[in-house]
Amino acid sequence: MSDEIMWAVRIDGSWRCVDDTIPLDAEETLYEDLPQWAIDFQEEAALRGVLAGAELAWQQAEIELIVNQLMAIEEAEATGENTGALPGTRVQWLQYRTKVRNWKDGVEYFPDLERRPSRPE
Numbered sequence: 001m002s003d004e005i006m007w008a009v010r011i012d013g014s015w016r017c018v019d020d021t022i023p024l025d026a027e028e029t030l031y032e033d034l035p036q037w038a039i040d041f042q043e044e045a046a047l048r049g050v051l052a053g054a055e056l057a058w059q060q061a062e063i064e065l066i067v068n069q070l071m072a073i074e075e076a077e078a079t080g081e082n083t084g085a086l087p088g089t090r091v092q093w094l095q096y097r098t099k100v101r102n103w104k105d106g107v108e109y110f111p112d113l114e115r116r117p118s119r120p121e
C-alpha cells in the first residue's frame with residue numbers, strides 16, 4: 001500500500017483524493033498534482049452559480065414590475081386617466097415578459113447581466 005495521494009479528476013473539473021487502494025471511476029483520470037484547469041473550472045462554476053442566483057432574483061423582481069405595468073396600462077385604457085405607466089405598449093410589455101421568463105440557464109449569454117432583456121422604451 002502506498003501513502004502517495006493522487007487526484008482523480010473528472011471532465012467536469014471535480015476531483016477527489018485517492019491512493020492506490022481506491023479504484024477510479026470510468027470518467028476519472030489520475031493526476032499526481034491537481035491540474036490548474038480543474039481548479040479554474042470549479043471557480044468559474046461557483047461564480048456562475050452566484051451570477052445565476054442574482055439573475056434569477058432580478059427576473060422575479062422584473063416579473064412583478066411587469067405585472068404592475070400591465071395593470072397600469074389596462075387601467076389607463078379603461079379610464080383614460082394617467083396611471084403612471086412606464087413607456088411601452090401592452091404588446092411590447094407582453095413580449096418583454098416572455099423574454100424575461102425565458103432568461104434562464106441554458107439561454108445564450110445567461111447570466112451576463114449586460115445581455116438581459118431590455119424594457120420597452
